[in-house]
Amino acid sequence: MGGLEARGIVGPFALKGVDLLLRPGEWLALLGPNGSGKTTLLRVMAGLLRPRRGEVLLEERPLRAYGSYERGRLLAYLPQNGPYPEGLLVEEVVRLGRLPHLGLWGREGGEDREAVDWALEVTGASAFRGRLLGTLSGGERQRVLLARALAGRPRYLLLDEPTTFLDLAHQGVVVGLLRRLAGMGLGVLSVLHDPNQAALAHRVAVLEGGRVVAEGGPEAVLQEPLLARLYGAGVRVVRLGERPHVYLDP
Ligand SMILES: Nc1ncnc2c1ncn2[C@@H]1O[C@H](COP(=O)(O)OP(=O)(O)OP(=O)(O)O)[C@@H](O)[C@H]1O
Secondary structure, eight states, rough: OOOEEEEEOOOSOEEEEEEEEEOTTOEEEEOOOOOOOOHHHHHHTSSSOOOSEEEETTTEGGGGGGGGGHHHHEOOOOOOOOOOTTTTTHHHHHHEEEEEEEEHTOOOOHHHHHHHHHHHHHOOGGTTTSSGGSSSSSHHHHHHHHHHHTOOOOOOEESSSSTOOOHHHHHHHHHHHHHHHTTTEEEEEEEEEHHHHHSSSSEEEEEETTEEEEEEEEHHHOOHHHHHHOOOOEEEEEEEEEEEEEEEEO
């Protein structure tokens, strides 16, 4: 079976033995307290950090055996922080997402332009295409960076806190987009802090102290005892229809 799989990952830093499988066609949300190892795990699964022990398999082949362009055509990573190419036009930033297909000297063709247009469109970033990245608000910039990740038409998308900086409406746009992308067959792994956004994912995995301590459907994972242990006694969970809804009652 395909997928992006972390097997027995120990180190660097906080990771203490993580197994996690991201399947094509699913949105998997990764939750966990600050410092639990979420970003580190994402960077290991993106091939940007080497684990001390264990390995990452991309469609059953070790990730370290892939060349960087080959890996980049299959897998895109959206980091939590920059550096960002502030001085480039938005359209140029998104075109950078085609690099794994074009190489440094490749000539852009119709397929590349279509992918860039599509990525700008689905992220709601088309209106900024002629602006400099450095002139955008935090939320606008976040959508452009998501467009850059999508422009390579990856099969797996790893997103570190993609809804941070977004207003409520655009959080909804991004969350809806993640579901839609999974529906199109992509495997989407997103670090999130908001359990109510995670409740919309197909599966949720919870990291605590560098280990996956819970994994499964949102209804099964987002339970009050676990969340209270992770985030404190004031966390409450109620059911709204089928879905768990988490709020604070400090
Ligand atoms: N370059 C580094 N050198 C030393 N320690 C590091 C380094 N990067 C991360 N760590 C440590 O590893 C642990 C996990 O960090 P990580 O960024 O993966 O956590 P996180 O779950 O993403 O946290 P947050 O929710 O705050 O973003 C933290 O204690 C952090 O201080």
